[in-house]
Amino acid sequence: QVHLVESGGGSVQAGGSLQLSCIRSGVDPLNCGMGWYRQAPGKERELVMAKLGDGSTRAIDSVKDRFTLSQDRATDTLYLRMNSLKTEDTAVYYCAAMSVNLTTRAYACETRYWGQGTQVTVSS
Secondary structure (H helix, E strand, O other): OOEEEEEOOEEEEOOOOEEEEEEEEOOOOOEEEEEEEEEOOOOOOEEEEEEEOOOOEEEOHHHOOOEEEEEEOOOOEEEEEEOOOOHHHOEEEEEEEEEEOOOOOOOOEEEEEEOOOEEEEEEO
């Protein structure tokens, strides 16, 4: 079982920066990646950035030049550095851990564990 705890959310003016942290505890032998999702009011949850087990990184276009994903393996902590924040980045941000689903034919890498979420509010 994996447990994820986020921190670092808050309020900032547009153009400012924030860094989110996610500490992972527990072991998942099928782990295939970690990342961050967000959900804005009235919108569906979306994957913001993720680092997969094959070394690749996924990111939505709107954050590619502004957000950076990094990982400290010694402390099992995932960071999301967010620069040049915009009002449209306002959302609850969730840390996520992915796991291989052995019940699927392609052994899909799917999000299985979630943190509790941390609010990020960007004001104009």
